[in-house]
Amino acid sequence: VLAAGYFSLFVMMPISQYFHVWIPKLRSHTSSTYFGTTQGSAYFLLYTVPVLLISLLGCFYLHLGKNKGTTAGRRRRWETWRRPIVVMRGLGIVSRIELSLLIMFIALLGWNLGRFLATDFRNITIAPNSHTHHRWQARLERAAVRLGLVGNISLTFLFFPVTRGSSVLRIFGLTSESSIRYHMWLGHIAMGLFTAHGFCYILYWAVTHQSSEIVRWSKTGVSNIAGEISLAAGLGLWAATVPGFRRRFFNVFFYSHHLYILFVVFFVFHLGITFATIMLPGFYLFVVDRYVRFLQSRRRLGILCARVLPCDTVELTVAKTRTLDYAPTSILFLNIPMISKLQWHPFTISSSSNLEADKLSIAVKAEGFWTKKLYELVSSHPSIDRLQVSIEGPYGPTSTPFLRHDILVMISGGSGITPFISIIRELIHKSQNPQQRIPQVLLICAFKNSSDLTMLDLILPVSNSGFSNLQLKIEAFVTREKHPAQDPKAIRTVWFNPDSSDEPMSPVLGQNSWLWLAAIISASFVVYLIFIGILTRFYIYPIDHNSNNVYPLGWRSLFHMSFICICIVIASTAAFLWTKSSNAQIQHTQGLTPQISPVSRSYNAAAIELESLTLQSLSQSVNVHHGERPDLRKILLEHKEQNTGVLVSGPQKLRHEVAKICSSRLAANLHFESISFSW
Numbered sequence: 006v007l008a009a010g011y012f013s014l015f016v017m018m019p020i021s022q023y024f025h026v027w028i029p030k031l032r033s034h035t036s037s038t039y040f041g042t043t044q045g046s047a048y049f050l051l052y053t054v055p056v057l058l059i060s061l062l063g064c065f066y067l068h069l070g071k072n073k074g075t076t077a078g079r080r081r082r083w084e085t086w087r088r089p090i091v092v093m094r095g096l097g098i099v100s101r102i103e104l105s106l107l108i109m110f111i112a113l114l115g116w117n118l119g120r121f122l123a124t125d126f127r128n129i130t131i132a133p134n135s136h137t138h139h140r141w142q143a144r145l146e147r148a149a150v151r152l153g154l155v156g157n158i159s160l161t162f163l164f165f166p167v168t169r170g171s172s173v174l175r176i177f178g179l180t181s182e183s184s185i186r187y188h189m190w191l192g193h194i195a196m197g198l199f200t201a202h203g204f205c206y207i208l209y210w211a212v213t214h215q216s217s218e219i220v221r222w223s224k225t226g227v228s229n230i231a232g233e234i235s236l237a238a239g240l241g242l243w244a245a246t247v248p249g250f251r252r253r254f255f256n257v258f259f260y261s262h263h264l265y266i267l268f269v270v271f272f273v274f275h276l277g278i279t280f281a282t283i284m285l286p287g288f289y290l291f292v293v294d295r296y297v298r299f300l301q302s303r304r305r306l307g308i309l310c311a312r313v314l315p316c317d318t319v320e321l322t323v324a325k326t327r328t329l330d331y332a333p334t335s336i337l338f339l340n341i342p343m344i345s346k347l348q349w350h351p352f353t354i355s356s357s358s359n360l361e362a363d364k365l366s367i368a369v370k371a372e373g374f375w376t377k378k379l380y381e382l383v384s385s386h387p388s389i390d391r392l393q394v395s396i397e398g399p400y401g402p403t404s405t406p407f408l409r410h411d412i413l414v415m416i417s418g419g420s421g422i423t424p425f426i427s428i429i430r431e432l433i434h435k436s437q438n439p440q441q442r443i444p445q446v447l448l449i450c451a452f453k454n455s456s457d458l459t460m461l462d463l464i465l466p467v468s469n470s471g472f473s474n475l476q477l478k479i480e481a482f483v484t485r486e487k488h489p490a491q492d493p494k495a496i497r498t499v500w501f502n503p504d505s506s507d508e509p510m511s512p513v514l515g516q517n518s519w520l521w522l523a524a525i526i527s528a529s530f531v532v533y534l535i536f537i538g539i540l541t542r543f544y545i546y547p548i549d550h551n552s553n554n555v556y557p558l559g560w561r562s563l564f565h566m567s568f569i570c571i572c573i574v575i576a577s578t579a580a581f582l583w584t585k586s587s588n589a590q591i592q593h594t595q596g597l598t599p600q601i602s603p604v605s606r607s608y609n610a611a612a613i614e615l616e617s618l619t620l621q622s623l624s625q626s627v628n629v630h631h632g633e634r635p636d637l638r639k640i641l642l643e644h645k646e647q648n649t650g651v652l653v654s655g656p657q658k659l660r661h662e663v664a665k666i667c668s669s670r671l672a673a674n675l676h677f678e679s680i681s682f683s684w
Contacts, residue, residue, distance in 0.1 A: 007062075011055045015113055015158055019120035038546045039538035048282040052161075056173070056286035057530060063172030064523035067403065097186060097657075098664040098679055107190065114155050114194070121151040136213040145212075149205035156198030160272075161284040163191045164291040169298065169400045171290055172519065180402055182336060189246070196243045203236045224557050228275055231559075235271035238264040256348070270566065277558045278565040293526055293573055297513060298397045300581045302340065302349075307507035308392040309364070311383045312463070315494035316456040317371040318420075319383050320355060320463055323394070324509040325365045328516045330358045333427040334680055335401025337367065341394050344378045353423040354399055357430035361466055365399075365510060368463060370420045383499060390502045396510060405431060410650035410676065412445045416637065416663055418655025422450050422460055424680045425654065429464050429477065436474035444650070445476045449635050451655075455483050455490040461627060462496055479627040480635065487632035515584030529569075529576035536568045638666050647674055654680040 017023045028047055035046035099107070125147040129140055137143045165173060166184035174184060206229075210218045222228045245251065245261040269288060273281045312320040331354060338349045356366040371380035382389060407413055407428060415425045425448060436443045452458060458481060514521035549556040641651065641663070653663040660679050667677035 007055045007059050011052075011059070014051055015117070018158075019117045019124070021124060036551070038551065039542045048279060052283045053286045053289070057289070057526060059176075060171070060173050060290055060526055061523045063176040064519040064526075067172055067175055068517065068519040068523075096190075098660060111194075114158060114198075117158065118151055118155045121154065122148060125151065136215055138213075142209065142213055145205055145209045149202055149209060152198050152205060153202035156195050156202055157280070157283055159191050159195035159198060161287060163188065163195055163284075164287040166191075168287075168291045168294045169398075170294045170522065172522065173290065175403050178402075181400060192243070192246070196239055199236055199239060203233065222559070224559075225554050226558065227277075228559065231271045232275035235268050235275055238267035238271065242268065273562045273566060274559055278562050281562075289530070289569065289573075290526070292570070293522075293529065293577065296573055296577050297522075297525070297581070300577065301513040302338075302395050302397050304395060304508070305393050305506065306396060306510055307504055308394060308501050309503070310501065311392075311499045313380075313384055313497045313499060314456075314459045314462070315496070316454070316459055317377075317380055318368055318460065319371070319380055320366050320368045321383075321394075322356075322364050322366045323396070324507075325358075325363060326509050326511040327362045329365070329399075329510060329512050331365075331399040332402045332405050333357065333407075333431045334424040335399040335427070337365075337396050337398030337400070339367065339394060339396055341379060341392070343382065343389075343392065344375055348375055349397065350375060353427070354401075355423055355426040355430075355463060356466070357427055357434055360430045360434040363509070366466075368420075368423050368426070368460075372420075391504060392501055393504075393507075407432070407650060407652075408435070408442065408444065409648070410444045411646040411648045412447065412644060413650045413652065414447045414449065414641065414644065416635075416651070416653045416655070416659070417448070417450045418659040419452060419457070420460075421653075421655030421659075421680075422448075423654075425450075425652070426463050428652075429475075430466065433465070433475050439474075443475060446478070448477070448479045449482075449637070449640060450479065451482045451484055451635060451659075453483070453485045455486050455631075456494070458483065458629065459494075459496060477626050480630065480640075481627055482630045482633060482635050484632070484634055489629070489631065513584075514580060515587055518584075521580045521584060525573075525576045525580050529572040532576070533568050533572040536572065537565065540564055540568075637663060641666050641675060642671055645674065649674050649676065651675050651677045652680050653677070 031047040031050070035050065037046075040046045040049075126144055129143045129147070131137055131140065131143060137146065165171065166179075166188035167181055168174065169181040171181070174180060207219065210216060218229055219233065220230050222230050242261055242264040245254075245258045251258040306323050309322045309324055311322065314320070333354075335354050336351050337354060338351050340346070340349045352367040352369060354365060355368045356364060358365070369376055369379060371377045382392065405428075413428075415428065417425055429446065429448070432443055432446060435441045450461070452460070461479065461481065512518045545556050545561070651663065651667055653660050664677055664679065666672060667675040
């Protein structure tokens with residue numbers, strides 16, 4: 006209900022009754038000496054409070070775990086809408102529901118822009134002493150205003166997809182990784198509208214001989230120079246997102262994205278806090294999430310062990326508490342100070358939190374400078390006996406819908422096999438329960454070289470022997486070699502010495518993380534309102550007397566932004582320290598400290614024998630094809646099961662090919678899902 010009411014505000018926004026009747030009436034009921042007489046209080050109630058309430062309700066919902074009760078029948082109702090129907094450059098793989106929402110959003114922007122312009126153009130009057138002498142000049146000025154307002158609607162939703170720990174995304178069945186393209190779409194739309202907004206204003210000032218307006222910083226009105234600085238920061242950020250440039254100069258792309266700070270700060274200076282409250286809720290939740298992630302990144306963890314593969318791949322394992330749960334296909338962000346103190350890289354988790362309750366693993370392929378340096382460090386053991394890391398995450402879906410299928414077909418290309426390793430490990434765990442219905446699994450994986458086949462050895466952890474209960478078949482294709490390698494190299498396991506300062510990885514806000522997140526959001530926002538109320542009543546009001554013509558708008562904006570940041574820092578830090586203390590007590594009680602070392606738990610002959618047995622059982626399920634590629638269309642259409650899940654992970658070309666097959670009329674039983682991965 007809250008979400009429907011919130012979205013309806015943007016539909017009603019261009020209606021004259023909205024601005025001339027409803028907003029003034031609401032303002033008359035909310036004006037006070039504590040929050041002023043502007044539209045800010047009304048906009049806070051309309052645009053900020055509903056989103057924060059949705060976020061709080063989402064936190065409670067996720068804490069109670071009701072999302073796990075979603076029935077397969079309810080999911081199947083949406084299967085038709087989730088099927089891919091469009092595969093095009095720029096948009097990628099788009100489902101019916103995504104295409105429908107995109108069309109509706111563009112229609113919303115078009116409705117707002119068209120309605121505003123129609124009303125403005127109809128009511129244009131040229132004052133005798135104004136700088137505007139022609140109607141087309143007045144229309145140009147009004148078009149510039151409305152382009153900026155419609156751009157603000159796009160900006161309102163821009164930060165939701167990149168708020169990784171958000172409850173808003175989770176309750177709608179989304180993750181930040183799967184929603185990143187929505188962020189890209191919204192960013193392109195917003196920057197296109199803001200660029201047109203700025204261009205139209207500069208053109209208007211030029212033709213009306215008002216060049217001085219370009220550098221004007223108004224005391225109580227719109228500050229043009231602040232808007233230009235914000236636009237310049239946005240353009241610099243936008244330019245670095247060009248796909249070719251982003252791939253070649255990823256670090257430039259990554260660091261230039263921090264220009265969003267300048268963009269938002271000067272955007273608020275440009276308009277004032279009143280109109281910025283429209284986009285405030287999404288950015289507020291983003292700042293909360295960003296600071297909590299910063300606190301988590303200050304922890305230092307030690308790598309327990311690493312498995313070095315001959316295909317220039319290494320699997321890193323860290324200790325974790327049993328309270329840290331994550332779903333298959335989740336990702337985390339890794340920083341290794343020994344390589345770079347600034348660089349953070351995303352990696353898909355290859356372990357299962359249920360199968361390996363006290364460990365977490367990721368697989369890293371040596372393909373770039375940073376990953377090659379990591380591979381060299383681990384391979385050079387024992388030159389280093391300890392490897393310290395920082396981790397943010399994990400982030401991923403709240404549940405796994407894979408069990409609802411009769412058969413699960415997983416298609417990977419190269420390093421895209423990583424998320425499937427975590428899925429198979431999770432299914433291995435569930436298959437140990439004889440009452441649990443487990444789908445058959447067909448893994449189709451393509452590699453360039455025979456050495457890459459060792460990636461399959463990561464499917465089974467050494468300590469597991471329950472593979473026989475899972476019906477797993479693997480079709481592996483080596484595309485660039487026609488014959489098997491003569492002397493394949495073995496996997497080497499490296500152990501690192503633990504340190505007394507190392508602590509196992511645990512939830513950043515403890516076991517009740519969703520409740521703590523709700524407490525942070527609500528407490529920080531309430532304290533922010535209290536601070537602003539006191540400041541306005543006892544400092545600004547005696548100077549301005551609610552005239553809004555005396556006290557500088559820039560100072561108001563600065564106070565609002567400062568109090569938001571201060572309140573978020575205080576609330577988040579207090580929650581983090583409290584939960585950290587509680588986690589330390591639990592770990593001390595349960596003895597959860599890193600115990601694995603070459604001395605205390607060596608990789609002895611028994612472990613080697615166990616590993617050889619598990620790998621032997623795995624090899625019986627693998628069929629290797631050299632010098633050929635899989636005929637995906639034939640393989641997929643051969644499956645006539647009523648409910649066949651098709652998961653694909655790998656290069657864009659592979660994902661698009663599988664999506665086209667699953668969207669055809671002959672594949673009504675194929676339920677497609679593209680899995681994002683980080684390597």
